[in-house]
Amino acid sequence: MKRRVDLDAARGLMLVLMALTHLPTRFSGPAGQPFGFVSAAEGFVMLSAYMAGMVYTSRALKDGIPAMRTAFLLRALKIYGCQAALLLFLFTFIAVLGLTFDRDEVKGLMGFFLQEPLTAFIGSLLLLYNPPLLDILPIYIVFMLVSPLLLAHGVSRGWFAVLGGSLLLWLLAQFDLGDRLYAAGIALSGLTTVPPKAYGSFEIFGWQFLWVLGLWMGSSAAQKPDAERRFPRAVVLLALVYALTAFVWRQAVGQVPFGDNGALNLLFDKWHVGPLRLFNFFALLVLAMHYGPRLLDRLPRLTWLEVMGSASLPVFCAHLVLVLLALVQFGAPKPDRPFAVDVLIVIGSFAALYAVALISQRLDRYAAAVKERWSRRQRRRRSRPNANAMR
Template sequence: MFAFHVVHAHSTQIASASPVSTTSNFAPAPPPVSSRRWELDALRGLMLVLMTSTHLPTWFAIPAGQPFGFVSAAEGFVFLSAYMAGLVYTQRAVRDGIPAMRRAFLRRALVIYACQAACLLFLFTVIAALGMKFHQPAANNLMSFYLHAPLTGLWTGLLMIYNPPLLDILPVYIVFMLASPWILSHVLQGGWKTVMAASIALWGAAQFGLSRVLYDALVAATGLPVPFRETGSFETFAWQLLWVLGLCLGAYHARVPSERRIVFPSWLVKAAVGIAILFFVWRHMTGLEPFPQNDPLNLWFDKWHVGPLRLLDFLALVVVLLHYGGWLTRHLPRLRLLETLGAASLPVFCAHLVIVLVALAVVGESHPGRPPWFDPLMFALSIAAMYAVARLVRMFGSGPRSGQGRRAAPAARTGGSGTTLSVEAGQG
């Protein structure tokens, strides 16, 4: 598996790059270049656009879903967020010490939780009222458990036990952010082998229903009133593998010079390209499911459990992107819209949730009776609104101004297979 190859080849280098103590007394390190990684912002912006096209109730939601194969924007967004976390907070640990890194993770997790709580309350108040006013089943179905048991839905939602559809990714993100400082602390002092072995084992257990086993035990012990299907679609123990892989890669790039970056053997690159092409063609020939509906073989591509073949497709795309990333960075045009969206990814993600919820509550699911121009116009206005949010964040937030990004561009284009710029401006 690609993950084993990468970790086996480079975990020793990560552990030995420079010793890290639990205090702020570190060996001297080269001063970081304060800049955004514009190509990472562009990728995250692309993931946000793809998620919006999938979640908005338009006729092209299904054709636009999973455009690169049997991999969705959610996998890319989680992996990129983990990569940025590994990059940023490893530098924080090296510069200020592991306790400071842990405090930074906690602060970020609290910000994300505040966003989740705000979105949840928006769903339970504004969207609930709009759904009942316009009688849109699509909106009411999102919060059926809350409408059935409002008080239970409220407190279990705030505890991230009850997670309505569309609002079930940020709780997973929060859990990963809380676990990350302990993972990085171990990695910075002991290497990645143990962490990766445990992560892969958890992913394997998730394929056989680990979460359901733990849920049943919790219900038996506490009488938890939330049905299992209302706890969220994302299998946390499976998705943590994507997070740990991204965290591993980000931490590695934060501490290893560009000349020692990962270089894949040619056979692995060729295999990854072949797998990526195979799944890309397969997806666009058969649709979102590789086999007919209800065929048990679809479990191998299952999104919520990150099925084995879905994971294979994702890892192939990662290898291709890492190998050809330098060439793409130098030759592809920069899309400022995507960069702006990605630089403020958390506010823009929350804005996309608000837009999608309002659309479901007011106009409902897409249907043939709509004018042909309505859905494209709704999508364009949604992206424009998300861009306006990103611009406001750039104007009034603490992130870098556009001039900084332009000054950093020449350095970012000289990195071969990757760049060595650090990211001191936060994660958007």
């Protein structure tokens, strides 16, 4: 299947924003939610789901549902391997350096691990304990494992029930469905191995709606690639007004829309994907889909973003490694830190990320070439008995 360079560039942009947000520099604040009360994480999840829906639907239509399931499983195992490697790096190298230099920021990331190292280590491998910054890949793994069922149902029976069930779960997530299920599980089993706050910041039942929506959109694009997707003018206008309002509001008041009013802030809550936050995301999505093709025709191609987006998993993992190393070396962002130091951190980090993307791209090409040579050999071997029989 031909790569969509526009989607790669969009994922590359999300990776850039996430890296700027996570790196401990004075640029992390302005880079957080720059377009309104929506972060790069929502866009990255949606784009990843869209790519998955498009690629794996094509695989199912070409090779069958079992081949699609196998491909999803292999991808999930790859992501799990990345998560395990990041956890090992955090619990060994970063933990030793963090304790040696007495970095409160680093110790705060692994508070439960420092209290209960064995329980935390086992729990992290079971995806039950997810330290901050390392809590996004676990939900990806769960989504990848569930996606074959959703995709198979959507392709064969339609998406109405899948989308309806996903929307219901999102609604229940606004009332802390995950915490309630955790409490019920503790009451039934009597086990309290990992505290609720150590599970990670993301409410998986809220975020699954973005994934399922992207999966449906990608699958639909694979099944009907030439279908026109237009929004009514009123919808585009409403999206434009909402997005501009949120953008100006964000720039005026900062990343917390209602100050100290916790109840109202829940409407824009990131971890549950609050309703007003979801509408803000939909508004940006409508504008991107409506105006995006025209902008792409007029703007020059940003190949460096495409390269980073095409290697999204290794670049994402590398950015976490760089963030952890920066926290050990420099600590949290400080106003008195020289401006030049923050600039060097950002430049050095992005140079490293781009190098990782290039290396990953070359390795993928090499692996594809090896696979193609192997396939040719197999085809030649299978054709030899037929040739001898004809003689």
